[in-house]
Amino acid sequence: MLADVWLVTNKDLRIEWRSRVTFNQVVPFALIVLVLFGFALDTNRAVLRAATSGVFWLTVLFVAVVAVTRSTMIEISDGARRALLLGGIEPVAIYFGKTLAIAIQLFGVELLMVGGVIFFFDATIASWPLLLATCVVATWCVAASGTLLGALVANVAARDTVLPILLLPVLAPVLIAASRAFDDALGVLVVDGWVWLGLLAAFGIVNATLGTLAYGTLLEEA
């Protein structure tokens, strides 16, 4: 099972490594969004610092839509999804494999974005452990929900427009909890970031469980 998970993750990461879509398109997209938020929120440093957490995670959600769409497209082209199923790999392994691949790519983008908010938004890091833990857990939450909904819209003709409509409201608690945990990690707000991290973990477990139960059905029927 774990070997199959890694097989699928490795496959998706290898495709990414060869195509460089995340590096060439998603990373610039994330940085452009950050810069545009900088313009939109004025040149006032205090406003920028106060909004940094929300801007960061909102950008991650936009990037996630692009990453999930890309991950879904990989399986649609050339009937790769059917080939995966015929290859005898358990749908659960495919689900976790693809989730892990999206999470690793998103995590890489987030690390670059942390540099972006330090540089552009004058952010200072008060707690690196909390910041990194939030990135890991929230990224898992985004990837777990994204992989499930990506499979769900894979065969929908208007998937490019339907995916954000479905994914973004579902990720509302991730946006809230990750932003508050980041507020603590950046020392912007006096809140207990670790409590928010607990809520993120609960979200991640619930949605990954739902994904485990539903992914096989979606792959075969939808």
Added chain:
Amino acid sequence: MKNIATSVDAATTKSRATQILGFVVLFGVLALILLGFFAAPEDDEQRDAVRMIFVHVPSAFLTYAAFSVTAAGSLMWLWKRSRWWDIVAHSAAEIGVIFCGLTLFTGSVWGRPTWNTYWDWGDVRLVTTLILFLMMVGYLALRAAGGEENAVATRAAVVGLLAAVNIPIINRSVEWWANRTLHQRSSLTDGNLEDLTLFTLVVGIVVWVLFFVWAMIHRFRIGWLEHQLRDIELQAAIAGRRAETANDPTGGSLP
């Protein structure tokens, strides 16, 4: 094609029972208007604005009831693969979105004179209801995107359950985030309402429940007729292909 046209023309969603129910709902709405506008007293603090309670609270109650039916119907579709449950889930979602929109609209209109704002981001129930509304709009958008009937039902069922599972988490996150609410405690149980106001509110809830049942029956029957129409069209297409093959001198075989 004549058979399809005849079947659709003859189809109706009404029955004697729904007609009677429809008249009861109509009568109930008239009674609610009379009670709400003329019989129920105005509030000491909110004055006439309190009358919004007779629409807002029943709409909110029906929103959660309708989406619970959608979640139950979704679960049953995944379990039993029964078209009946799929149509129940879809029907309840459509009606629930209307009730949810009405809840948000009446709440905002009510909020302006009482809270001095149409919208407050710090209010847990307001924000949670908005996210639920957006999720269910996504559910309907997914359904409207079309596709093979069973595939659409399965996709929609997963989204229906995803919304149901995530609502407690969203509620919790918004509650922690805002840590306050402008909403009063339950109007039905806090004992602060005048007798006639409470009576009118209960009448409002009963009328809205009856309207929900009436709308559900009609929407379900529309869904069922659509399903039958798809079957008839499929059968007609298959019969057409068979006729083409029968008239083909080669018997439809490849050279």
